[in-house]
Amino acid sequence: MPSYSYRCRSCGDTFEKSRPMAEASDPAICPQGHEDSVKLLTTFGVVSSGGSSAPTPSAPAGGGCCGGGCCG
Template structure:
């Protein structure tokens, strides 16, 4: 379920709610003032995870046939 960010136009309170896709256009009640004046903001997913480059060392064993 995606996380949407809303901001109340009445009191300016910003909050996030988990909503379904079919609920995203429905009215959102501000948890602070209780007004249905919240507008949806563009949610920016900033997941900055360091990509670990794994270097695989392959050791070749030299076999001798005697």
């Protein structure tokens, strides 16, 4: 079940609630009991292990808008 972050407009507390996606926008009561909360936009990062940053053999080398200096 996804976890969503909320901020209470009354006390400023930030808290999380696990709930179904269908209930993500429903009001959330803060731990202090206040009902006026807003759902926060949360982001996450993805970390990849391994791999190489070198171009693959099928990828063209170079750069720029055309991949190798044809724009001039």
